[in-house]
Amino acid sequence: METGNKLQRNAFALAVISGCVLIILLAQFKVINLYIQSVIMFMGINIMISTSLNLVNGNMGEFSCGHAAFLCVGAYVSSITSVLIMAPNDITGAPFLPPELAVLVFPISVFVGGVVAALAGILVALPSFKTRGDYLAIITIAVNYMVISGIENLSVVGGPRGFMGMKKVVKSMYELADIPWMMIFVALGTIFCVLIIRRYVSSTYGKGVNAICQDEIAAEIMSVNTNKVKLVTFMLSSGLCGMAGGLFAHVVGYVNPQSFNILKSTEAMVMVYLGGMGSLSGAVISAVFFTFLLELLRPLQILKWVIIPFTLVLLMQFRPEGIMGNKELTDVFPKLRKYCRFK
Amino acid sequence: MNPLLEIDNLRVKYGNIEALHGVSFTVEDGEIVTLIGANGAGKSTTLMSIARLPPPEAPKVISGDIRHKGVSLLNMAPDKVVANLHMALVPEGRHIFGNLTVEENLKLATYARKGDSVPDIQRDYDQVYALFPRLAERRRQQSESLSGGEQQMLAVGRALMSKCSIIMLDEPSMGLAPALMYDMFRTLKQLNEEGMTILLVEQNANLALKFAHRGYVLDTGEIVAQGTSQELMADPEVKKAYLGA
Structure with a gap:
């Protein structure tokens, strides 16, 4: 489809990038306050969570309801990595590297968190070779509990009290240069995550993911190695979620096992179902909308957990396919095709 | 010279129920071979075993062998059967x-x-x-x-x-109008003339035998008759049980 020139075809990407730059500039010149900044960062993190879960629940048609487990693994591993290397702590004493290098170490630690979370994804991928549907859902819940209980019982990382020290790493980045570092990293992480998933799903290899969702037998006879595709997809999904966890831990500056319990997994699922199964743009839109809704309902305090599930009930009654169904933005607004290449 | 596809005394089961009790047949290069039989005879089961589809949807092989040009494919993954053996x-x-x-x-x-x-x-x-x-x-x-x-x-x-190069068809006539069904078989015949080997499972024994070179009759997991299509069509037992004449 050779419509329009190169600039026009990439207009959507340019718009996204300039939007990110604009937000970062607004943050830099203190036009938006810290509260709004943190909401925007949570939007980015939630986009990563919902798009990565959408890969498994939407595109592959499995039912994973323990996504927070990978968020937890990523958050802990990247926090521990960055704190061990960059901040004074009880285990290794003085920091290994001077604080000026925090800007380099931080993205690496987030990446390490993602890699370890991807390995944790094998815990779910292996049982998925033989089971699917409800049974796999139970396994994913079990994995979620295993991870939380495991960390609660590890007193080295604080046990149930949680783990902290990331604030120091973040602070040394701000001391190096007073620009909104976290905002930049969250924006980079979000764009990275969405791009990787988009490439994966639209590749020929990724068509195998769709094939598994539709009909596993047919996928087998089309020579899709279903076990391998499942393994790769679960690992990619949990790895990207782990990176989101690493960013989350550093934005908040403190992690606690109970913040990754089944409620967090449910939030991730709500975002996927709200957006529409298998729709990448739906997952992005719903993550933005959901974060916004959470903040809007904050004054209601605990009552918001009555209202948000209730919206889910309404959603399932009146629009069970979610905001976008399984369509992408370019399917709903074909004119957009001129401005971005989707496939 | 080994046959293109050789099924040797194959026994398979679903859970605890044995579905094939020692089925043997061969398919030569360029042939059309048909498996006919009543419902539940084990025709689809045989094809699924050859395609190496995994349990629980497909059966589990307990004994016997499936060989492609003399090489056993019992330990082969389904995607490799398609990709490497075509x-x-x-x-x-x-x-x-x-x-x-x-x-x-x-x-x-x-x-x-x-x-x-x-x-x-x-x-x-x-x-x-x-x-x-x-x-x-x-x-x-x-x-x-x-x-x-x-x-x-x-x-x-x-x-x-x-x-x-080998196509295994499971009930291609199912749910088709007669005209479409003949079209489909004509196309398959054309493919065979271009060198495709065909293993056909069919309820419609009459049609299948007219189309195939050789046939095997399966009954409750065993082969009860075999021969060229003409022989089978002339066989009084087969006629009575499957051709409705």
């Missing part, structure tokens, strides 16, 4: 990907052909569309919106796109 199964009930378009379904079938060049694959698309012009007309249509016959064409077309 054996494609057109399953009963078609199993097409309903939410993909016709073109995407065919594209998925090229999954096994990593090393092939784009012109090669394009030529095969053209060939499939030439064989089934109806598919060409509907190439951008969601395949779940196709009629039953068109879906069956798509299922066969998909097998062809995986560059198979």
Whole structure:
């Protein structure tokens, strides 16, 4: 489809990038306050969570309801990595590297968190070779509990009290240069995550993911190695979620096992179902909308957990396919095709 | 010289129930061989075992062997059977990907052909569309919106796109109007004349025997008769039980 020139075809990407730059500039010149900044960062993190879960629940048609487990693994591993290397702590004493290098170490630690979370994804991928549907859902819940209980019982990382020290790493980045570092990293992480998933799903290899969702037998006879595709997809999904966890831990500056319990997994699922199964743009839109809704309902305090599930009930009654169904933005607004290449 | 496909005393079971009690037959290169038999005789089971589909949907082999040119494929993964041995199964009930378009379904079938060049694959698309012009007309249509016959064409077309040299068909006539059914068999015959080996499972024994070179009659997991199509059609037992004459 050779419509329009190169600039026009990439207009959507340019718009996204300039939007990110604009937000970062607004943050830099203190036009938006810290509260709004943190909401925007949570939007980015939630986009990563919902798009990565959408890969498994939407595109592959499995039912994973323990996504927070990978968020937890990523958050802990990247926090521990960055704190061990960059901040004074009880285990290794003085920091290994001077604080000026925090800007380099931080993205690496987030990446390490993602890699370890991807390995944790094998815990779910292996049982998925033989089971699917409800049974796999139970396994994913079990994995979620295993991870939380495991960390609660590890007193080295604080046990149930949680783990902290990331604030120091973040602070040394701000001391190096007073620009909104976290905002930049969250924006980079979000764009990275969405791009990787988009490439994966639209590749020929990724068509195998769709094939598994539709009909596993047919996928087998089309020579899709279903076990391998499942393994790769679960690992990619949990790895990207782990990176989101690493960013989350550093934005908040403190992690606690109970913040990754089944409620967090449910939030991730709500975002996927709200957006529409298998729709990448739906997952992005719903993550933005959901974060916004959470903040809007904050004054209601605990009552918001009555209202948000209730919206889910309404959603399932009146629009069970979610905001976008399984369509992408370019399917709903074909004119957009001129401005971005989707496939 | 080893036969192209040799099934040797195959016994398989679903859970605890044995479905095939020692089935043996061979398929030579370039032949059309048909397995006929009543419901529950084990015809589809045999094809699923050969395609190496995993349990629980497919049966588990307990003893016996399946050999391709003398090499056992019992320890082979289903994707390798398609990719390396070029054996494609057109399953009963078609199993097409309903939410993909016709073109995407065919594209998925090229999954096994990593090393092939784009012109090669394009030529095969053209060939499939030439064989089934109806598919060409509907190439951008969601395949779940196709009629039953068109879906069956798509299922066969998909097998062809995986560059198979042996095609195993499970009840290709199911749910087809007679005219479409004859069309389908004519196309398959044409493919066979171009060198395709065909293993056909069919309820409609009359049609299958007219079409095939040789046949085997399966009854409750055992082969009870075999021979060339003419021999089988002349066999009084087979006539009485399966040909309704």
